[in-house]
Amino acid sequence: MLKSLRRKFVAIIMTLVGIVLISVLGGSYVSSWQAQRELVYEALERNLVGSVYDFPRMGTHMMGDREDQGRANVLILAIDLDSEGMVLATNNAPIIVDSSALADLLGSILKSDADTMWNESNHVAWMRQQRSSGSWRVVIADTSAVDVSLSTLAARDVAIIVLAMAVLLVISIFLSTWVLKPVEAAWDQQRQFIADASHELKTPLAVIIANTQILEADKGIPSESMRWIQSTADESAHMKSLVEELLELARTDETTAGAKDVMRSESVDFSAMVENAALEFDAIAFERGSLIEQDIDQDVCVQGDPEWLARLCKILIDNACKYSAPGSPVRVELHKEPKRCALSVNNHGNVIDPADLPHVFDRFYRTDKARSRDAHTGGFGLGLAIAKGICTSHGGTISATSDEATGTTFTATLPTQS
Numbered sequence: 001m002l003k004s005l006r007r008k009f010v011a012i013i014m015t016l017v018g019i020v021l022i023s024v025l026g027g028s029y030v031s032s033w034q035a036q037r038e039l040v041y042e043a044l045e046r047n048l049v050g051s052v053y054d055f056p057r058m059g060t061h062m063m064g065d066r067e068d069q070g071r072a073n074v075l076i077l078a079i080d081l082d083s084e085g086m087v088l089a090t091n092n093a094p095i096i097v098d099s100s101a102l103a104d105l106l107g108s109i110l111k112s113d114a115d116t117m118w119n120e121s122n123h124v125a126w127m128r129q130q131r132s133s134g135s136w137r138v139v140i141a142d143t144s145a146v147d148v149s150l151s152t153l154a155a156r157d158v159a160i161i162v163l164a165m166a167v168l169l170v171i172s173i174f175l176s177t178w179v180l181k182p183v184e185a186a187w188d189q190q191r192q193f194i195a196d197a198s199h200e201l202k203t204p205l206a207v208i209i210a211n212t213q214i215l216e217a218d219k220g221i222p223s224e225s226m227r228w229i230q231s232t233a234d235e236s237a238h239m240k241s242l243v244e245e246l247l248e249l250a251r252t253d254e255t256t257a258g259a260k261d262v263m264r265s266e267s268v269d270f271s272a273m274v275e276n277a278a279l280e281f282d283a284i285a286f287e288r289g290s291l292i293e294q295d296i297d298q299d300v301c302v303q304g305d306p307e308w309l310a311r312l313c314k315i316l317i318d319n320a321c322k323y324s325a326p327g328s329p330v331r332v333e334l335h336k337e338p339k340r341c342a343l344s345v346n347n348h349g350n351v352i353d354p355a356d357l358p359h360v361f362d363r364f365y366r367t368d369k370a371r372s373r374d375a376h377t378g379g380f381g382l383g384l385a386i387a388k389g390i391c392t393s394h395g396g397t398i399s400a401t402s403d404e405a406t407g408t409t410f411t412a413t414l415p416t417q418s
Contacts, residue, residue: 044127047139083134252389277313320347352402
């Protein structure tokens with residue numbers, strides 16, 4: 001639980017800060033990209049009008065107007081072409097251009113459907129305008145510096161994001177440990193309280209059960225008084241079951257929290273274990289007019305505690321038998337999947353309300369609020385919580401589905417031995 005909370009805490013911080021960082025740097029890059037392109041296009045537009053000789057080579061207005069100074073420091077090549085594409089004049093910009101490359105570029109410009117284009121592969125941007133006489137003015141800007149600048153900016157932003165996220169990850173892990181210390185302390189205290197209280201209750205319960213057994217064997221007690229003794233014996237038995245389940249739940253909590261010496265780790269033939277558990281509950285299902293149907297893959301091996309894994313199988317099958325409709329089958333399936341196995345137990349009976357499904361694995365939660373402990377399906381609402389704890393401590397998961405068509409299915413997924 002605490003590990004899950006810590007991971008969620010780190011993930012939330014990383015996600016939020018990452019979104020903000022990417023948004024800020026991404027917005028800055030887009031703004032720079034737009035500004036650079038606007039400067040180039042402004043320079044191209046200014047070179048489309050007037051005489052081809054009147055425009056400065058560096059893209060600044062030749063008269064030095066304040067509005068234009070420093071706005072487009074881009075090297076421009078302006079070319080006048082006749083209607084046939086022959087070069088009439090250029091602005092003599094100090095640019096060395098291969099004649100064949102320039103001819104190819106001018107040919108593609110004149111054939112293009114667009115009047116302006118940014119060619120990033122050749123690091124040029126161009127704009128054209130056809131005069132009333134049919135001649136063309138073509139202006140070409142060298143965008144090498146702009147493209148390099150934007151590439152450098154993008155690489156720098158990516159490096160900043162990667163470095164910042166790495167530093168943030170370290171800080172988040174440290175903060176998660178610090179922030180969750182009170183939660184961890186409260187969790188440890190609660191777990192220790194359950195374990196200590198359960199242990200302390202075992203001795204007086206043993207005395208109460210022994211005394212009631214002695215009284216039940218006493219033939220001199222009137223029958224009117226015997227029913228009170230039997231009631232005490234029944235409640236003592238219920239209390240003993242509750243204490244045992246609380247102790248088992250406390251042990252699964254300790255394992256989930258990282259305790260190493262609580263759970264055994266052995267190679268378990270899970271196929272045989274599921275078959276034995278199904279056979280054990282076959283008589284219970286028969287009493288309700290049902291049969292346990294099996295579909296179990298063989299040679300499914302799981303690494304874990306045999307006692308706990310057997311308990312998991314029994315909880316799920318017992319639960320299905322208790323709540324199955326009379327005469328309906330209980331289906332137990334175990335299938336091997338890549339690196340894991342899935343144990344599913346299905347029965348047909350009362351459908352679990354969708355509002356109750358997220359809570360069926362909560363402790364002391366009962367979907368039937370009117371059900372009493374001494375009824376046929378009575379219990380303390382800890383069985384499925386224990387099943388979840390067993391799955392979690394073995395690195396697996398458990399889930400539940402319920403509808404009228406397919407019935408109620410509990411599925412436990414556990415990692416298998418490679």
